[in-house]
Amino acid sequence: MDCNSDSNNARNKQPLKRNQVDQLNFQLNTQPDCVHILRAMVEVMAARSNLTDMETNRVALAVDELFANITCHGYNNKPGSVTFESHLQHNEDGLQELHFTFRDYAPTVNISHWNCGKSKPCHDLDITPGGLGIRLIHSIMDVVQHEALHDGNQWTLIYVCKHAIKRGRP
Amino acid sequence: MDCNSDSNNARNKQPLKRNQVDQLNFQLNTQPDCVHILRAMVEVMAARSNLTDMETNRVALAVDELFANITCHGYNNKPGSVTFESHLQHNEDGLQELHFTFRDYAPTVNISHWNCGKSKPCHDLDITPGGLGIRLIHSIMDVVQHEALHDGNQWTLIYVCKHAIKRGRP
């Protein structure tokens, strides 16, 4: 690839709007191997946001857990449709936010009884795995939103890029 | 995740059609870091098709080269829209084919003059990089198709899964 040469077919008939540039959109199904693609998407978005390796791993974990829940509880391990979208939002106050949205067509969920327990300690006897996924998602993400739609669910995870805060928010 | 438990919200309101199960669909833009996501997608599809590591690498290379050409020559290194689709086709004769389709909105291309030179030897003096991408794509893929659309191009790569042939095609 000689990417430095000017091409005379360079006019782009359908230029992207500015806010589309940092956006990825992915139509997948809830087969477990798709977590590998999700991870690659998170890694690309995390690199664009200059996250550290540790932050990247955490964000990838939260996205992985949400996808696993949709696969396992939403679609009961049967292949189902999921749309995944991710974009980087530049706020006016200089903060960057990484947004991840899953849209599924599984039965709508009532999450009101979920124990999201940020503060719930894990006692010696409390080592059953159930509820760990949700706890991890909440401990990593700054915003976890669920919207019940007439034909499925929409899940939004927002991660505020912390390094931007350190560099001095006005 | 306790994926063995039965969930009572397991009815899938929008079941996938059989042929959707092995299909992945991806709306991306021609930013170079997207090659990492493409590679993950190819790896998942290749694993589903039981390709060897060597075959997986070749198929990933061909997909990478086509994306690089669209990025570089189609959109002249500016962010542009690309839709990527991949599915595994089971033919009646028992053969499996991996299909990859890129749809771009760049100026339409006339490929009639392309030297796809499967047989073109690389002489000592002929080591300029130009044309290498196209040659690699053709040497790996069984079918390379281009369709000029009114507002862009559609590119299709087909890889016939060779191990299926070895296992005895009728």
Place this chain on the structure above:
Amino acid sequence: MKLDVTMEHQSAGVINLVVVGVVNIHTSPRLRDALKPLLTEQNKEVHIDLAGVSFMDSSGIATLVEGLQWARQSGGRFVLHKLQAVVLDVFMLAKLDTVFEIAQPLIEDKA
């Protein structure tokens, strides 16, 4: 996409399980299949070498919790070794870093 699990007999009743790759919903059934048969009366210690594991999600942790429960019931030891920083971080987020026996160097204090 890969997860390799290799069993090494250390000595009578002492087993090393060497895990290499990523542990997620796609691959954790393989870890579970390798671990389950080791959780028997015969074994006294099961050591899991996680040096080659670059990622682990709650499906992997749930699998390891089964080993922990076996240890409590049988009076055996279930020890995790050489966790990469990002994997140890997940145990800390899950508040399980103090629940598991985690030994960063591999089997130095064998009973």
Place this chain on the structure above:
Amino acid sequence: MKLDVTMEHQSAGVINLVVVGVVNIHTSPRLRDALKPLLTEQNKEVHIDLAGVSFMDSSGIATLVEGLQWARQSGGRFVLHKLQAVVLDVFMLAKLDTVFEIAQPLIEDKA
């Protein structure tokens, strides 16, 4: 997503470039930036250690071709070392395996 390129001075005029990661349109500019300044009159041999490279596409090969052209013009040596099987395969597909000097063990026959 990563590509690390490290330069090692072997001896006067002999340079080792150790490349680790994947080389594609996203990362090859980094390889080019590291390689270009080495292609000078002062250097006689440039050795590229590719043992840690798991993937290379034509953008990476094009970058290495610049080294080959430098060698021909300056009378120096430009040698590729320790290619992984999948990377050697790409050179073979490109029919460039006989055009490059490819030495699988690293710098054993130094001039």
